[in-house]
Amino acid sequence: MRELPVNQLDPKIKSVWRINDAIWIVIGFVICFIPFAIVAAVAPEESWAIGVMAIVAIVFAALAILCIVILPPIRYVRWRYQLTDDFLDIAKGIIWKQRIIVPFIRVQNTDTRQGPIMRAFGLASVTVATAAGEHEIPGLAMSEAEVLRDKAAELARIAREDV
Amino acid sequence: MEQAPHTPDTRYRVHNSYIWLGSLGAVIALLFVLLVTSGGTFISLLADPAEALPAAISLISVGVFMVVVAAIIVVMRLLSYKHLYFTIGQDEFNLFSGIFNKQRVHIPYARIQSIDQHATLLQRIFGVCTVSIDTAGGASNKAVQIPYVTKQQAEWLRSQLFARKMQMEQATTTASAAGGAPTQSGNVLDVGKQVWDEVGGVFAGSYQDAVPVTYEYGLTNKELLLAGISNNTAFAAIIVAILGVVGELMGVFSDQIADEGALIINDVSASLSAGQIISGSLAGACALIFGVMLIIWIVGAIASCVNYGGFRARRRGPRIEVERGLLQHTLQGVNIDRVQAVVIKQTFIRRLLGYCELSLARIDAQGDPSESGQSNQQTQQGIVIHPFLKLSRANEVLSGLVPEYRDVPQEPIALSPKALRRGLIRRCIWQGGGFWCAVCAAILQIIVRALIPSTLEVGPTDTVNQLAISTGGFTDVIFAIIYILALIIFIFDIVGAIMWARGSSFAYNHRFMQVTNAGLSRQTMNFPRQKIQYGTVRTNPLQRAAKTATIQARTAAGMGGTTIALIDVAEEAASAWLDWVRPHAR
Numbered sequence: 001m002r003e004l005p006v007n008q009l010d011p012k013i014k015s016v017w018r019i020n021d022a023i024w025i026v027i028g029f030v031i032c033f034i035p036f037a038i039v040a041a042v043a044p045e046e047s048w049a050i051g052v053m054a055i056v057a058i059v060f061a062a063l064a065i066l067c068i069v070i071l072p073p074i075r076y077v078r079w080r081y082q083l084t085d086d087f088l089d090i091a092k093g094i095i096w097k098q099r100i101i102v103p104f105i106r107v108q109n110t111d112t113r114q115g116p117i118m119r120a121f122g123l124a125s126v127t128v129a130t131a132a133g134e135h136e137i138p139g140l141a142m143s144e145a146e147v148l149r150d151k152a153a154e155l156a157r158i159a160r161e162d163v
Numbered sequence: 164m165e166q167a168p169h170t171p172d173t174r175y176r177v178h179n180s181y182i183w184l185g186s187l188g189a190v191i192a193l194l195f196v197l198l199v200t201s202g203g204t205f206i207s208l209l210a211d212p213a214e215a216l217p218a219a220i221s222l223i224s225v226g227v228f229m230v231v232v233a234a235i236i237v238v239m240r241l242l243s244y245k246h247l248y249f250t251i252g253q254d255e256f257n258l259f260s261g262i263f264n265k266q267r268v269h270i271p272y273a274r275i276q277s278i279d280q281h282a283t284l285l286q287r288i289f290g291v292c293t294v295s296i297d298t299a300g301g302a303s304n305k306a307v308q309i310p311y312v313t314k315q316q317a318e319w320l321r322s323q324l325f326a327r328k329m330q331m332e333q334a335t336t337t338a339s340a341a342g343g344a345p346t347q348s349g350n351v352l353d354v355g356k357q358v359w360d361e362v363g364g365v366f367a368g369s370y371q372d373a374v375p376v377t378y379e380y381g382l383t384n385k386e387l388l389l390a391g392i393s394n395n396t397a398f399a400a401i402i403v404a405i406l407g408v409v410g411e412l413m414g415v416f417s418d419q420i421a422d423e424g425a426l427i428i429n430d431v432s433a434s435l436s437a438g439q440i441i442s443g444s445l446a447g448a449c450a451l452i453f454g455v456m457l458i459i460w461i462v463g464a465i466a467s468c469v470n471y472g473g474f475r476a477r478r479r480g481p482r483i484e485v486e487r488g489l490l491q492h493t494l495q496g497v498n499i500d501r502v503q504a505v506v507i508k509q510t511f512i513r514r515l516l517g518y519c520e521l522s523l524a525r526i527d528a529q530g531d532p533s534e535s536g537q538s539n540q541q542t543q544q545g546i547v548i549h550p551f552l553k554l555s556r557a558n559e560v561l562s563g564l565v566p567e568y569r570d571v572p573q574e575p576i577a578l579s580p581k582a583l584r585r586g587l588i589r590r591c592i593w594q595g596g597g598f599w600c601a602v603c604a605a606i607l608q609i610i611v612r613a614l615i616p617s618t619l620e621v622g623p624t625d626t627v628n629q630l631a632i633s634t635g636g637f638t639d640v641i642f643a644i645i646y647i648l649a650l651i652i653f654i655f656d657i658v659g660a661i662m663w664a665r666g667s668s669f670a671y672n673h674r675f676m677q678v679t680n681a682g683l684s685r686q687t688m689n690f691p692r693q694k695i696q697y698g699t700v701r702t703n704p705l706q707r708a709a710k711t712a713t714i715q716a717r718t719a720a721g722m723g724g725t726t727i728a729l730i731d732v733a734e735e736a737a738s739a740w741l742d743w744v745r746p747h748a749r
Contacts (some may be wrong), residue, residue: 086746095704102697102745130696131526132717132724 005089007080012121013139014072021067029060106130107156110149174248181311186240190233201225243284272328274298275737276595278321280494295598378563379477390551391464393512404456476548495546497525504690511683524720571675571689575668581709583664590660597652604645659683669729694718698744700737712737
């Protein structure tokens with residue numbers, strides 16, 4: 001394979017991913033855990049409920065370790081992008097690796113998005129849309145994201161062609 | 164229509180059949196409701212004369228109500244007709260509609276992608292059609308539809324809009340189409356089209372387009388007939404027939420088990436004659452299923468022939484127009500710049516015959532479902548420019564109709580040598596229908612085996628014992644049939660995988676890319692480099708170990724885009740291809 005793109009995301013994105021995943025894991029855990037907890041509380045003689053609760057807790061603990069401790073650094077290392085004069089180059093993926101080239105002459109529009117967690121860290125994501133799907137570069141510092149978006153938009157405008 | 168002095172503000176109306184032909188459907192539906200609702204009253208009127216007066220009164224009131232509703236429908240239709248008009252302005256086309264909620268659709272000429280016509284049988288009789296103007300408006304784009312336009316006005320509108328579009332783009336390029344007289348091949352069903360052309364429908368009128376046709380062809384009798392016989396319905400009908408027979412066999416076997424159980428208890432000797440009766444009825448049922456399938460197939464073939472009757476494909480300047488349909492008429496057109504890909508498709512049956520289907524992929528729009536209905540499936544696969552063509556003639560037709568695609572790449576790059584092994588595992592095991600069918604059957608058989616001894620133990624008498632044994636015998640037969648079917652599918656999977664690994668390839672040169680995905684069926688896509696929205700190379704761990712990769716080229720064809728993928732290309736070839744996608748690497 002060719003050498004990877006040079007730019008990396010903002011390191012703070014790891015925290016964003018962690019918080020995001022933590023929220024979903026907590027929600028999933030509560031939904032799976034509460035019914036059995038109620039069963040255990042209402043009918044103490046149903047001993048299987050405790051066992052199920054333990055299994056659920058173990059599964060979610062493992063999931064939490066995977067999503068919060070193991071995956072974010074790997075994902076961060078693997079997520080790379082590069083913006084040249086003509087195209088956007090993205091390399092990402094841990095198990096299923098992807099290398100994507102988006103020529104700017106095909107870009108229809110670009111925009112920045114920011115969720116509440118990202119805003120807390122001063123990050124934003126840039127979305128580059130073509131006529132057949134869009135690509136998101138998550139976790140860039142706000143100023144950097146603006147620069148990137150403007151650059152992408154300008155290059156797309158210069159190179160505009162018909163679909 | 165009178166082509167009086169044209170100004171940007173001239174309001175063009177649709178044909179007045181919009182009022183009465185449009186309300187006809189609603190009124191017929193209303194009559195049907197009337198019949199259903201008042202049918203009971205009417206019968207009671209006949210049956211019991213004593214109740215005549217109140218029944219008559221209710222009937223009359225229902226009738227009056229219906230007349231009022233029908234009148235309201237017609238008036239609404241009339242009002243909306245008054246407010247439905249279009250203007251051909253300086254830079255844009257406008258469609259105005261709506262009585263209370265005014266709606267105005269703007270279409271800048273430069274954004275027009277294609278203009279299609281569609282006419283139902285009723286519309287065709289009166290010489291009107293629905294024009295849909297398609298703009299490539301993103302994922303959920305809807306075509307703008309102008310209903311009840313006379314044929315003449317539609318043709319005029321088409322050429323007007325295209326002329327203005329070309330003006331806007333200041334396209335001075337002349338068509339590079341290879342000259343020569345339009346070839347005239349025809350078939351019997353073209354007579355229908357000629358009749359339609361002469362009669363035209365009541366209000367059709369005639370219009371001559373100024374841009375000359377440089378290449379034109381139809382279908383020969385043989386092509387039309389074979390296209391009908393070998394259509395997808397045919398294949399589906401055969402599959403359904405086989406499945407139906409298998410299902411029937413199973414059903415009969417399970418019946419026999421039940422019957423036999425009952426018979427064993429009553430009289431063992433009678434079971435023989437019962438078996439004969441059952442086998443007789445089985446043969447009858449199979450014959451019935453095959454008969455029904457034959458009829459479905461014939462109907463499908465005829466429908467397909469009628470659908471492609473009067474087929475003409477022609478090149479007119481930068482536009483490619485395809486006209487077809489003996490009863491319902493469709494005229495699809497696309498500008499050569501808007502063609503996303505040229506697709507050569509061979510289904511299994513057609514491959515055996517050495518024929519293929521040619522189509523052009525374009526950005527499809529959502530038509531109005533009530534208007535297009537069945538033809539929706541047709542639009543989703545782009546424009547079929549030849550439904551049934553000998554593969555050796557494909558290049559000839561393509562160089563006539565779309566000479567721009569003449570220099571498609573010639574040196575195909577084959578798949579990685581590892582692809583065969585990986586393809587066999589993927590197609591025969593992970594995605595192999597036969598394999599999973601056998602696995603499911605084996606699991607079921609184990610379960611059944613586990614259950615039968617338990618009934619043996621519980622069974623209090625010998626008769627139940629016998630019943631259980633016979634059940635076991637019949638389930639074994641059924642499972643044997645399933646295993647044979649699974650084996651057949653498995654063999655097809657193996658053949659398909661080998662053909663895939665041998666036949667698939669991709670190629671690219673400075674302007675075009677070509678991807679061939681083979682197998683039992685075969686599909687070749689030719690598309691220009693500038694239509695690739697983005698390119699992706701994907702690998703999974705196993706592919707990395709085998710040094711292969713999947714290449715994916717994304718185009719905007721179809722609804723919301725199409726991914727053209729080829730699995731298990733050699734790693735270096737994939738990397739080189741991605742370099743080619745990069746804009747500077749011309």
